[in-house]
Amino acid sequence: MSAGRLLLVDDEPDIRMIATMALERVGGWTVTAAASAGEAIAAVRADLPDVVLLDVMMPDTDGPATLAQLRPLLGDGVPVIFLTARGETDHLLALGAAGVIAKPFDPIALPGAVAAITAR
Amino acid sequence: MTRIASAALDAPIATVTLVDEHRQWFKSCVGLDGREDDRDVSFCSVAIEKPEPLLIPDTLLDPRVAHMRVVTDEPFLRSYAGIPIATATGFRVGTVCIADTRPRTFSAADVGLLEDLARIAEDELNHKELSEALASWRESEQRFRAVFHDSTIGMTMVNGEGRLVEANLAFAAMVNIPPAELRGIPIMTLTHPADRDNDNIKELFTGEIDRYRREKRYVRPDGTWFWGALTASMLRDREGRPDVSIGMIEDITERKEVERMKDELVSIVGHELRTPLTSIRGSLGLLEAGIAGELPAEAADMVAIARQNTERLSRLVDETLDLERLQAGRVELNVRSVTPPELLQSTAQVVQRVADDAGIELVWEAPADLQLFVDPDRIVQALVNLIGNAIKFSPEGSSVRTIVKAHGSEALFTVRDQGRGIPLDQLDAIFERFRQVDASDHREKGGTGLGLPISRAIIEQHAGRIWAESVPGEGSTFRITLPLPLAKPPIAVYDRRAPRREELARAARRIGRRVLTFSDPETLAEADGFVLVLVAGAGLEDVDPGVPVIRIEGEDVDAAVVEALK
Structure with missing residues (x-):
């Protein structure tokens, strides 16, 4: 049984693989992974996700800029959660994020953290 | 001189006597043995008490001196005439005097002659004093010049207008401007624009501080610059008024560069280690949890060891970076x-x-x-x-x-x-x-x-x-x-302009208040529990900081702050 469709956007392939495995096997999500803003937009157009996990620090188009591009496609109903290595929660929430998860994260605990934010 | 006095006045004894707190001694003397005497039993110590001549026609009839040893014992002096001599500043230091073993009266001519001699003695004394002072001043000035000019550390003299009065060769070489051309240049034109704020030279001249140290960049005419460690102190004139500021400048460019490279290395190594460590730890965590399939018991043990040590290594990297930032003062406290x-x-x-x-x-x-x-x-x-x-x-x-x-x-x-x-x-x-x-x-x-x-x-x-x-x-x-914070609530000082902000903060600190400064109205929300001080015209009209605002008007910040916070 799937918890839902989750779009993961991160430029680092290792993180994409580890997070995907944890979210699918532990959390029961159906995960689509994107490496850039462009891939994320294509993925959203192809299949609207239930949740987006978005890395803040990415080359070219960073997390907040990617969110600005995704938001018109997602509408207000799809929660977006930022992944960040910097302790900058407040201004990310101000951008309309549903929550922030600190990097580095414990992969086993990641599905629980996502669930805690989407349950709000 | 004492010979002239003795002969002209027909007196057996004539002396030029200097007196200090305890003794008197004869600078020049006719008719007396010895060079020193106890001041308490001397005529001259009586004579210098007043600027006028001291005339004693008969010592036995004068209660001030009748008991003295020179009267009751050898040489049994019976009369005395002494004219005080004084330094240029009017301080009486001795006498020109004559004494006799018989009573006598002193004519106006006698006194006039003694007075003339006293003036000559005074002139000589003052000339000697002056030339000695001059010599010692010249010597100390020469020493200062030598230190100033020959020093391998850059040295500057800056006046109250902030202009260079003089600079030594070392400083001229640092900024690559001939010493003669440096004279009169405002010191700020040699300072890197980014370091012009917060210079304390003004406080040095107002007397708020005696000295300060700071690191700043100096620019050369070709646009290059170097890091200097400046120690500035104040030279004052005789009345204690600020004269010129003396600056010592050491070129610390190399040290700064090494510091920067070390910081960069720590930071790069730290971040470069962090990323792969995160992946290793994540992968091991998933393996250990059996996400990729159940592991044989021995393999699970080894993966657990690998995961625990990776965590230790991550912690070490994180804490090394943290310590480095704390020690470099780059961690801003969210107080x-x-x-x-x-x-x-x-x-x-x-x-x-x-x-x-x-x-x-x-x-x-x-x-x-x-x-x-x-x-x-x-x-x-x-x-x-x-x-x-x-x-x-x-x-x-x-x-x-x-x-x-x-x-x-x-x-x-x-x-x-x-x-x-x-x-x-x-x-x-x-x-x-x-x-x-x-x-x-x-x-x-x-x-x-x-x-x-x-x-x-x-x-x-x-x-x-x-x-x-x-x-x-x-x-x-x-x-x-x-x-513990002082009993009075601390003050948040807000102003966009750094010098003005610092001026306010200093004024508030001087009256014993804890101060936090803010340049960004966005961060003012953190000023909970503060009294807010604000300079007129600084903006902030659209922001509600949520704490009382005091506006400081006028130029005399000190007085205004004291008034406002009373």
């Missing part, structure tokens, strides 16, 4: 008002589970009526380190007590355990990097060896102290002090 129980509650949230697992009881004791102005996250980090250590080194079933008390103008935190204690010779060393008491500790207890150095850096940044006490075998006690 706000908290009570000790709030700090201890946050600490307990982290350490309680560790204590429960180790079978250690945690005891807390803290007054709620103390207010601290600290960065709560950072103080909790330090307390977690201390209490975490205490738990690690405590035997099962024992307790770790954390007590907070007000102690004078400080809050005193005490963390006491019943563990094995710390040898006395290590009480200081444990606050240095990688200095655990026992080399095996880092394996058995899992620490990085950086917890205490980090705690010390945090506490010291809060202007507090941290130290350890111990009775080996009976346990260790760690203590932290943090300054």
Whole structure:
């Protein structure tokens, strides 16, 4: 049984693989992974996700800029959660994020953290 | 001169006498033996009490001198005439005088002659004084010149207008401008634009400070620059008024470069290590949890070892970066008002589970009526380190007590355990990097060896102290002090313009208030519990800082701040 469709956007392939495995096997999500803003937009157009996990620090188009591009496609109903290595929660929430998860994260605990934010 | 006096006035004794607090001595003398006398029994000490001539026709009839040894005993002096001589500043230092063994009267001509001689003696005395002073002044000036000009450290003299009066060869070479052309140049034109704010030269001339040190960049005409460590102090004139500021400038470009490279290296290595470590740890975590399939028991053990050590390595990297940033002063404290129980509650949230697992009881004791102005996250980090250590080194079933008390103008935190204690010779060393008491500790207890150095850096940044006490075998006690805010509420100073902001902050500090400065209205929300001082025209009209605002008008900031905060 799937918890839902989750779009993961991160430029680092290792993180994409580890997070995907944890979210699918532990959390029961159906995960689509994107490496850039462009891939994320294509993925959203192809299949609207239930949740987006978005890395803040990415080359070219960073997390907040990617969110600005995704938001018109997602509408207000799809929660977006930022992944960040910097302790900058407040201004990310101000951008309309549903929550922030600190990097580095414990992969086993990641599905629980996502669930805690989407349950709000 | 005494021969002239003796002959012209027909007196057997004539002297030029100098008198100090205790004695008198003869500068020149006719008719008397010896060079010195006790001042208490001398005519001259009587004569210098007044500027007028002292005439004694008969010593036996004058109660001031009749008892003196020179009257009652050899040479049985019966008459005396003395004219005081004075220094240029009017201080009477001696006499020109004659004395006789018989009583006599002194005519106006006698006195006139003695007075003329006294003036000559005075001139000679003053000329000698002056030339001696001049010589010693020249000598000290020459010494100063030599130090100033020949020094390999750059030296400058700057006047009250901020212009260079003089600079030495070393400084001229540093900025690559001939010394003659430096004269009259405003010192700020040689200062890198980014470093022109916050220079203290003005305070030096107003007398608020006597000296200051700062590091700043100096620019050369070709646009290149160098880092200089400047020490500036004030030369004052004889009345104590500021004359010129003397600056000593050392080229520290190389040191700065090394510092920058070290910082960069630490930061790059840190971040480059972090990323792969995160991936390794994540992968091992998933393997260990059997996400990629159940592992054989031996493989699971090895993966667990790999995961635990990766975690240790990550912690080491994180803490090294943290310590580096703290020691470089690059960690900005998010200071706000908290009570000790709030700090201890946050600490307990982290350490309680560790204590429960180790079978250690945690005891807390803290007054709620103390207010601290600290960065709560950072103080909790330090307390977690201390209490975490205490738990690690405590035997099962024992307790770790954390007590907070007000102690004078400080809050005193005490963390006491019943563990094995710390040898006395290590009480200081444990606050240095990688200095655990026992080399095996880092394996058995899992620490990085950086917890205490980090705690010390945090506490010291809060202007507090941290130290350890111990009775080996009976346990260790760690203590932290943090300054308590003064009774009056601290003040948030806001102004976009750095010099004006600093001026306000200084004025408020001078009247004993704690001050936090803000340049960004967005961050003013953190100024909870503050009185807000604001300069007129600085903006902020659209922002509600949520605290009282006091507007400081006019140019005399000091007076206005005192008035406003009274």
